[in-house]
Amino acid sequence: MDAFAPNPPEWTNKATHAYDFCCPNCHSSSLEAAKVWLNRRSPVMTEDRRRKWQEFYYCHCDFVWWAWSSDRPPTDISNQRDYNSM
Incomplete structure (x- = not known):
């Protein structure tokens, strides 16, 4: 599955708009x-x-949902471990 394929896969036809950027189900x-x-x-x-x-x-x-890229929550980098300092 190529996330950047030019044509939508068939499964996207049954997508529901998610307003909280997570699976509504x-x-x-x-x-x-x-x-x-x-x-x-x-x-x-x-x-x-x-x-x-x-x-x-x-x-x-098995639930299909979609959301706008602008609705994606910010990443909390402070909770990620810095492996470069090890």
Whole structure:
């Protein structure tokens, strides 16, 4: 599965819009998805002239959801371990 494939996979046809950037069915994060496809061929411009894309996720619970790339929560780097200092 190529997340950057130009054409959408068939499973994206049954996607539901998730407003909390997690699976609406089981609340798993996008990192736990079994499949991912990014619709980078049709960006949308925001009010501040930035682009956003639809991100589609096939969850491990067999639920398909999508969310805007701009809705992705920020990464909390402070909780990650710095392996370079070891």
